[in-house]
Amino acid sequence: MSAASAAPAPPRPGRRERTKRHNRAAILDAARRVFAESGYEASSIRDIVRRSGLAAGTFYNYFPDKQSVLLALLEDRTEVLRRRLRLARARARDFEGLVGDAYRVYFGFLADDPPTAELLRRNSGAVRALAGEPALVGGVDDLLGDLRATITGGDAPSFDVEYMAAAMAGAGFEIGVRMLARRPHDVEGAARFATGLFLGGVERLAGSGGAPRTDGEG
Numbered sequence: 001m002s003a004a005s006a007a008p009a010p011p012r013p014g015r016r017e018r019t020k021r022h023n024r025a026a027i028l029d030a031a032r033r034v035f036a037e038s039g040y041e042a043s044s045i046r047d048i049v050r051r052s053g054l055a056a057g058t059f060y061n062y063f064p065d066k067q068s069v070l071l072a073l074l075e076d077r078t079e080v081l082r083r084r085l086r087l088a089r090a091r092a093r094d095f096e097g098l099v100g101d102a103y104r105v106y107f108g109f110l111a112d113d114p115p116t117a118e119l120l121r122r123n124s125g126a127v128r129a130l131a132g133e134p135a136l137v138g139g140v141d142d143l144l145g146d147l148r149a150t151i152t153g154g155d156a157p158s159f160d161v162e163y164m165a166a167a168m169a170g171a172g173f174e175i176g177v178r179m180l181a182r183r184p185h186d187v188e189g190a191a192r193f194a195t196g197l198f199l200g201g202v203e204r205l206a207g208s209g210g211a212p213r214t215d216g217e218g
Helices: 015-038 045-052 066-091 095-111 114-122 124-129 134-152 161-180 187-206
Strands: none
Touching (some): 045 066, 066 095, 066 114, 066 134, 095 114, 095 187, 114 161, 134 161
16 A cells, blocks of 8 residues: 555544635625626625525625625636646647637636626626735736746747736736627637737737847846
């Protein structure tokens, strides 16, 4: 028997912890549905509580306000997306693959997750307002590091990685919102457009003869 198989199983959470997890999940699920159906601005905490089936006071044991619930919803899905994007970029063989594969994963993630897709489509303005939250900028930081590594490795011409990471993330969000408004969702078309947009931009920057910033320093 190996050491790994002999290791004791982690203890199961107690009843209190299970109740806490259940209540939090119930609130988030209710909020996702309410925000998708009615819109963030038109929804109230009372609407979320009513949909969750929990007591009104229970909500405030987990979240101080409506915005914190939206942020928690985005954090949960963003972490899953970040893992998939990191894997896609790590497997890329060149700069075109890094950009194109990441966009395919991102747009595919939106298309394959209808609850989150509808949340974003219906509440894009509220989501934009949270774009600077630390929990949500991690994906841009991941991209920033990958772009720097790509340039350092000689797989892409030099460009301002801070501008590029911000532009790629922002354009991806906006194109994604537009894609979700169309039926059927054209993941490949959205990825092809976004990839062509940025590859063409990089080629033009490389031909401009400038010396754009790549180290992220002021």
